[in-house]
Amino acid sequence: MKRIQINESVCIGCGLCEVYCQLEHSQSKDLIKVFKREYPQPVSRLSVEQREPISFAVQCRHCDESPCVYACLTGALQRDPDTGIVTVDIDRCAGCWTCMLACPYSVIRQDLYQGKIAKCDLCKGREIPACVENCPNEALTYVEEDSIIPQLQLKREAS
Amino acid sequence: MKNATKVKYLLIGNSAGGIGAAEAIREVDKTGTILIISDESYPVYSRPLIAKYLAEGYPLEKMLYRPTDFYPKNNIQTRLGNKVTHLDIANHTVRLEDGQEIQWQKLLLATGGSPIIPRVDGITKKGVFPFITLDDAKAIDQFVSNQTKAVIIGGGLIGTSLTAALVEQGVEVTVVEMKEHILNAILDDEMSVIAEATLIQNGVKVITGHTVTKINSRSKGDDTVSQVTLNDGTRIPCDMVAMAIGVRPRSELVSGTGVTTNRGIVVDRYMTTSNPDVYASGDVAEAYDLVYQENRLTPIWPNAYLGGRIAGLNMAGRITEYPGGTSMNAMNYFGLNIVSAGILIPADDSYEVLSQRSGFNYV
Numbered sequence: 001m002k003r004i005q006i007n008e009s010v011c012i013g014c015g016l017c018e019v020y021c022q023l024e025h026s027q028s029k030d031l032i033k034v035f036k037r038e039y040p041q042p043v044s045r046l047s048v049e050q051r052e053p054i055s056f057a058v059q060c061r062h063c064d065e066s067p068c069v070y071a072c073l074t075g076a077l078q079r080d081p082d083t084g085i086v087t088v089d090i091d092r093c094a095g096c097w098t099c100m101l102a103c104p105y106s107v108i109r110q111d112l113y114q115g116k117i118a119k120c121d122l123c124k125g126r127e128i129p130a131c132v133e134n135c136p137n138e139a140l141t142y143v144e145e146d147s148i149i150p151q152l153q154l155k156r157e158a159s
Numbered sequence: 160m161k162n163a164t165k166v167k168y169l170l171i172g173n174s175a176g177g178i179g180a181a182e183a184i185r186e187v188d189k190t191g192t193i194l195i196i197s198d199e200s201y202p203v204y205s206r207p208l209i210a211k212y213l214a215e216g217y218p219l220e221k222m223l224y225r226p227t228d229f230y231p232k233n234n235i236q237t238r239l240g241n242k243v244t245h246l247d248i249a250n251h252t253v254r255l256e257d258g259q260e261i262q263w264q265k266l267l268l269a270t271g272g273s274p275i276i277p278r279v280d281g282i283t284k285k286g287v288f289p290f291i292t293l294d295d296a297k298a299i300d301q302f303v304s305n306q307t308k309a310v311i312i313g314g315g316l317i318g319t320s321l322t323a324a325l326v327e328q329g330v331e332v333t334v335v336e337m338k339e340h341i342l343n344a345i346l347d348d349e350m351s352v353i354a355e356a357t358l359i360q361n362g363v364k365v366i367t368g369h370t371v372t373k374i375n376s377r378s379k380g381d382d383t384v385s386q387v388t389l390n391d392g393t394r395i396p397c398d399m400v401a402m403a404i405g406v407r408p409r410s411e412l413v414s415g416t417g418v419t420t421n422r423g424i425v426v427d428r429y430m431t432t433s434n435p436d437v438y439a440s441g442d443v444a445e446a447y448d449l450v451y452q453e454n455r456l457t458p459i460w461p462n463a464y465l466g467g468r469i470a471g472l473n474m475a476g477r478i479t480e481y482p483g484g485t486s487m488n489a490m491n492y493f494g495l496n497i498v499s500a501g502i503l504i505p506a507d508d509s510y511e512v513l514s515q516r517s518g519f520n521y522v
Binding site for chain 2 (some may be wrong): 061067069071073074075092094095096097098101102104
């Protein structure tokens with residue numbers, strides 16, 4: 001499967017990935033409406049971790065052994081054995097937040113309006129996830145799993 | 160033994176542990192026979208959701224942990240509503256309540272826990288309930304009305320979630336906790352106080368540092384609950400009493416079989432008991448705790464599923480080590496969100512405690 005490669009050394013922390021994630025998961029799919037009129041506002045499925053000068057965007061890693069799926073109390077979180085994508089059946093999410101506690105990357109967000117979780121679905125149906133497509137600096141790229149490069153190696157190569 | 164049904168994998172318990180094992184076995188072994196036995200008659204449901212069922216009538220179909228076609232789709236046989244009464248390890252067989260014999264090659268004990276019955280005079284009276292299973296929740300649901308007064312013995316996770324559910328139904332609830340604070344096993348003192356304050360704000364009476372010593376009826380010969388007496392003699396009128404002081408491992412099946420038990424059935428890092436063909440997971444098992452770095456009971460759903468999964472992989476021949484679990488809980492009562500994990504109250508001064516509080520946010 002394809003996964004999102006994060007490259008911390010070229011992330012400028014602009015936050016466009018969050019903006020476009022919200023847009024992609026909105027009702028209106030209209031940038032102005034989403035931020036000015038749409039209620040409830042969609043929750044970004046990823047967040048930019050920042051402590052100057054370091055910044056990087058992190059979203060669900062879609063772990064093969066997924067602690068959130070194993071921890072889910074209701075069976076709402078499932079990993080599709082064919083695509084490898086971890087998704088939530090939002091109808092069955094009880095908002096207990098146990099998955100947030102179990103996730104080693106802290107990438108599961110709360111949608112407090114709905115009282116349920118919000119998580120990355122790799123923009124199902126889209127060829128390239130919205131966060132990747134709209135990253136102005138290629139700090140996020142969408143690559144085959146076996147070409148994912150660990151951050152430390154990327155750093156070494158950059159310096 | 161001629162008439163015994165033969166199966167490759169026998170899983171006793173149809174909750175998180177049993178399902179975790181069944182799913183893992185099917186990842187490795189597509190054809191080996193799997194049989195799940197449970198004394199509950201429901202397909203696997205989310206046990207933690209029984210509080211939501213009681214609170215708001217959460218629909219049963221949404222409580223199902225797996226889709227309705229889960230068992231046939233994965234070629235899993237079931238005997239639900241049937242209890243295992245005898246385990247013979249030497250012959251690799253079990254006997255069920257209805258007399259059937261089943262021969263197995265690999266066995267998982269995921270029998271869970273049963274409510275600890277406090278030693279209280281009158282505990283068998285009508286109106287005294289445990290709160291562990293869906294049937295318990297249904298029984299309470301039928302019993303209560305918005306006129307009911309309830310006393311809950313035990314201010315732990317079960318007691319608190321039951322309290323929140325009953326309050327939703329308009330029940331007047333008093334929680335009696337033996338220790339100084341409610342939720343004392345999973346929260347530190349400061350956080351317990353916040354949790355207590357939240358209950359009190361929502362009309363719950365919280366009595367800590369006390370125990371219930373007697374459950375009374377109105378008159379002799381009457382078997383229904385009318386009040387409880389506390390250890391200091393205080394009497395609290397009520398129609399209902401809930402036992403919520405915790406669960407104890409349901410390990411009766413292995414007693415006398417030579418399988419090692421301590422507080423629960425002891426398993427190694429492969430979820431194997433002292434017998435190489437017998438595995439255990441979930442509330443019944445005493446498995447590795449990665450924070451304490453020793454075997455402990457950690458009766459929570461995620462550990463049951465993961466332990467069951469590891470057991471299943473090993474049963475099917477894919478040797479996999481259990482990374483360990485620890486106590487970890489997420490709670491959500493009356494709009495107060497709490498998560499807790501690991502050691503909350505340090506054993507000695509060698510731990511550094513970091514905490515921060517601003518208003519109602521406490522880390």
